[in-house]
Amino acid sequence: MTRARPLAGWGRHPVRDCTLAAPETEAEAAALVAAGPVIARGNGRAYGDSALGVPATLSTRRMNRMRAFDPATGVLEAEAGVLLADIIDTFLPRGWFPAVTPGTKFVTLGGMIAADVHGKNHHRDGAMGETVLWLDLLRPDGRVVRCGPGQERALFEWTVGGMGLTGVILRAAIRLRPVETGWIRQVTRPARDLSRAIALFEENAEATYSVAWIDCLATGAAQGRSLVMLGEHARRDQLPDDRVARPFRTRARRRLSVPFDLPGWLLNRYSARAFNAAYWNAGLRGAGVRLVDWDSYFYPLDSILGWNRVYGRRGFAQFQCVLPLDAAETGLQRLLNEIARAGQGAFLGVLKRMGAEARRFSFPMPGYTLALDFPATPGLPGLLARMDDIVQEHGGRFYLAKDSHLTAETLRRTDPRSAAFARMRSETGAAGRFVSAQSERLSL
Amino acid sequence: MTKPPILILGARSDIGRAIAHRFAAEGHPVQLAARAPEALEADRADIALRHGVEVSCHAFDALDHAGHEPFLDGLPELPGIAACVVGLMGEQEENARDMDAARLVMRSNYEGPAEILARLANRFEARGSGTLIGVSSVAGERGRASNYVYGSAKAGFTAFLSGLRNRLSRTPVRVITVLPGFVATRMTENMDLPAPLTAAPLEVAEAVWRAHAGARDVVYVRRIWALIMAVIRAIPEPVFKKTRL
Numbered sequence: 001m002t003r004a005r006p007l008a009g010w011g012r013h014p015v016r017d018c019t020l021a022a023p024e025t026e027a028e029a030a031a032l033v034a035a036g037p038v039i040a041r042g043n044g045r046a047y048g049d050s051a052l053g054v055p056a057t058l059s060t061r062r063m064n065r066m067r068a069f070d071p072a073t074g075v076l077e078a079e080a081g082v083l084l085a086d087i088i089d090t091f092l093p094r095g096w097f098p099a100v101t102p103g104t105k106f107v108t109l110g111g112m113i114a115a116d117v118h119g120k121n122h123h124r125d126g127a128m129g130e131t132v133l134w135l136d137l138l139r140p141d142g143r144v145v146r147c148g149p150g151q152e153r154a155l156f157e158w159t160v161g162g163m164g165l166t167g168v169i170l171r172a173a174i175r176l177r178p179v180e181t182g183w184i185r186q187v188t189r190p191a192r193d194l195s196r197a198i199a200l201f202e203e204n205a206e207a208t209y210s211v212a213w214i215d216c217l218a219t220g221a222a223q224g225r226s227l228v229m230l231g232e233h234a235r236r237d238q239l240p241d242d243r244v245a246r247p248f249r250t251r252a253r254r255r256l257s258v259p260f261d262l263p264g265w266l267l268n269r270y271s272a273r274a275f276n277a278a279y280w281n282a283g284l285r286g287a288g289v290r291l292v293d294w295d296s297y298f299y300p301l302d303s304i305l306g307w308n309r310v311y312g313r314r315g316f317a318q319f320q321c322v323l324p325l326d327a328a329e330t331g332l333q334r335l336l337n338e339i340a341r342a343g344q345g346a347f348l349g350v351l352k353r354m355g356a357e358a359r360r361f362s363f364p365m366p367g368y369t370l371a372l373d374f375p376a377t378p379g380l381p382g383l384l385a386r387m388d389d390i391v392q393e394h395g396g397r398f399y400l401a402k403d404s405h406l407t408a409e410t411l412r413r414t415d416p417r418s419a420a421f422a423r424m425r426s427e428t429g430a431a432g433r434f435v436s437a438q439s440e441r442l443s444l
Numbered sequence: 445m446t447k448p449p450i451l452i453l454g455a456r457s458d459i460g461r462a463i464a465h466r467f468a469a470e471g472h473p474v475q476l477a478a479r480a481p482e483a484l485e486a487d488r489a490d491i492a493l494r495h496g497v498e499v500s501c502h503a504f505d506a507l508d509h510a511g512h513e514p515f516l517d518g519l520p521e522l523p524g525i526a527a528c529v530v531g532l533m534g535e536q537e538e539n540a541r542d543m544d545a546a547r548l549v550m551r552s553n554y555e556g557p558a559e560i561l562a563r564l565a566n567r568f569e570a571r572g573s574g575t576l577i578g579v580s581s582v583a584g585e586r587g588r589a590s591n592y593v594y595g596s597a598k599a600g601f602t603a604f605l606s607g608l609r610n611r612l613s614r615t616p617v618r619v620i621t622v623l624p625g626f627v628a629t630r631m632t633e634n635m636d637l638p639a640p641l642t643a644a645p646l647e648v649a650e651a652v653w654r655a656h657a658g659a660r661d662v663v664y665v666r667r668i669w670a671l672i673m674a675v676i677r678a679i680p681e682p683v684f685k686k687t688r689l
Contacts, residue, residue: 003634022633025483062458062630065490079486090494 048404161362194224448524
C-alpha cells in the first residue's frame with residue numbers, strides 16, 4: 001500500500017497528506033477507482049487543492065503516451081498525462097501549435113480538459129473544450145465511456161471544466177492549429193487607466209491573442225494602468241531573412257531556477273510596487289510591434305523553474321475571477337481599490353477579455369477576468385473574503401483551478417450551476433468515487 | 445547517416461522507457477524487449493510518433509536462458525547498443541526469510557542480465573562493434589542489512605560488467621556501467637527517499653546518453669553518490685557492521 005505523504009498544489013498551500021499512486025494502464029486506474037474515492041492529478045499545476053485527493057490521489061504521469069497524429073487534420077490522440085510541453089516539442093517543428101494554451105506549458109492534457117483552461121485567444125476561439133473531439137472517461141462503475149460534442153454530450157459538457165469530478169480522463173483527441181512559424185508578432189499598447197485598457201480590448205476583438213498586464217498597486221488617476229499585448233502568429237514572410245529558412249527554430253531560452261525558498265519578507269508592498277513601476281516603464285519603452293518567440297510569449301514564467309518558491313515557504317494564493325461584461329468596469333475598480341488599500345503585493349496581475357460561455361460548469365463567461373497572486377499572509381483571508389463579496393455583488397464567478405479558499409456558500413451564490421453539478425454527481429455515483437479536498441470544501 | 449538501433453532489455457520499466465526516448469530523440473531506432481511485448485505497443489506508437497524512428501517490440505524473459513538465442517536471432521538486426529535495465533528489488537524482509545523470493549531477486553539482478561549481455565558481447569565482438577550498457581546500482585557497493593539480497597546481486601552484476609569491460613578493452617566493443625542511487629520509479633514508489641539524492645528516470649537516461657556519447661566507463665547518476673559510496677566503502681567493517689544505513 002502506498003504511504004500518505006504531504007502534497008500541495010502549485011501555490012504550495014494548503015498541504016494535505018495524500019497517497020499518490022501512478023497507474024500505467026486503464027485496468028490499474030480502474031482498480032484505484034474501485035478502491036476509491038480518488039481524484040486524478042496531472043502535473044500539479046492547479047494552484048490550490050483541486051488535485052489533492054484525501055486520502056487517495058491518482059497521478060496520471062505514467063499514462064503519458066501519444067497514440068496517433070493525423071497530419072492532414074492536425075488531430076492528436078494522446079493519453080491524459082502527456083505534457084503540453086511535449087506536444088509543442090513534437091509538433092511545432094511539423095507546423096502545429098496547441099489551439100488553446102494556458103500560461104504554462106507544464107500542464108497535462110487531462111488537466112487542461114478538466115479545468116477547461118483558457119488562453120489569450122479565449123475571446124475569439126473559446127476554451128480548451130472547443131479543441132476536444134472526444135475523450136475517454138473512466139466512470140464510477142469502472143466503465144470507460146467515450147464522450148464528445150457528438151456523443152454522450154451531456155457527460156462531455158459536465159466533464160470539460162468538471163475538475164476531474166465526473167471521472168478520470170484517460171485519453172483524448174484534440175485539434176492543433178497550423179502555424180507557419182514559431183514566432184508571434186506582438187503589439188504592446190499602454191493604457192493609462194482601466195477604462196482605456198477595456199476600450200483597447202473592445203477595439204481589438206479581432207486580434208487572435210490579447211491579454212493585459214495590470215498594475216494592481218497604482219492608485220488615483222493611474223488606477224488600473226495596463227499594458228495591453230496583442231499577438232498574431234507570424235507568417236513566414238514576416239520573419240527577417242535570416243530566420244525564414246528555419247521558421248520553427250527559436251533560440252533556446254535560458255533556464256533560471258529558484259533552487260530554494262526565498263525568505264517571505266522579500267516580497268512586500270515596496271518591492272512589489274518597485275517591480276510594477278519598473279515593468280510599466282519597460283513596457284512603455286517596448287511599446288509597438290515586436291517579434292517574440294512562442295516560449296517567451298505564451299510561457300514567460302516557465303523559464304524560471306520553481307517560480308512558486310519566490311513566495312517562500314508559506315506559499316501563496318491565486319485569485320482569479322471573471323466579471324460579466326456590463327458590470328466589469330465598476331467591479332474591477334472596486335477590486336483594485338480593495339487590493340491597493342490592503343497593500344498586499346500582487347506580483348502579477350493579468351486582465352483579459354473573455355468570450356462566450358460554453359459547457360455546463362466551466363469558468364469562462366463573456367466579460368473580464370482578473371488573475372493575481374498574493375503571498376499567504378495572516379491578513380490574506382480577510383482580503384480575499386472582501387474580494388469574494390465584490391465579485392458576488394457584480395455577478396462574477398471564480399476559477400476553480402486557481403482556488404484554494406472559497407467557501408461552499410460563496411460558490412453556491414456566485415455560481416448557481418454548482419447545485420446542478422453536485423446533483424449530477426450524486427445521481428451518477430461520481431460523488432462517492434471522485435473526491436478532492438476542493439470538492440469537499442465546496443460541497444460539490 | 446543512419447544511426448545504429450538501441451535494444452532496451454526491460455523496456456517496461458520507467459528507466460527503460462526513459463532511455464528509449466532519450467536515444468530515439470537522437471535518431472536511434474529502438475528495439476523494445478520485455479516479458480509482455482503486447483504491453484509495449486503503446487510505447488512503440490509513442491516513441492515512433494514523437495521521434496520519427498523505427499520501433500519494434502520483442503518478447504524477452506531474462507530468466508529464460510533457452511529463449512535468449514532465439515530472442516537475439518529474432519531481432520530485426522543485431523543492435524548497435526544494448527541497454528539492460530532488468531532488475532527486481534523485492535522486499536528485504538521477505539528476501540531474508542523466503543529463499544524462493546531471494547532466489548528470484550538474485551537471478552533477476554545478476555544471472556539474467558549478465559547472461560544476456562554475455563551473449564550480446566560475443567556477438568558484438570564477432571561483429572567488431574557495439575556498446576553494452578548495464579544499469580546496476582550503488583546498492584552493490586557494500587552489503588547493508590536493509591537490502592543485501594538485492595545489493596549482492598547488483599554487486600555481482602557490477603563485477604561482471606567490470607570484467608567484461610576488461611576482457612573487451614582491446615576490441616572496439618564498449619561496456620558502460622551505470623550506477624544510479626535512488627531513482628523515483630515504480631520500484632521505489634513506497635519508499636521515503638531523500639529528494640536531493642533521488643534522481644528522476646529522465647536523469648538516469650540523460651546520464652546513460654552522456655556516457656554513451658562520451659568516454660566514461662562507470663557513471664554515477666547524481667555525482668554525489670560517488671562521494672557517498674566512497675565514504676561508505678571506507679568505513680572499517682567492525683564499525684560498519686553496527687551501522688543502520
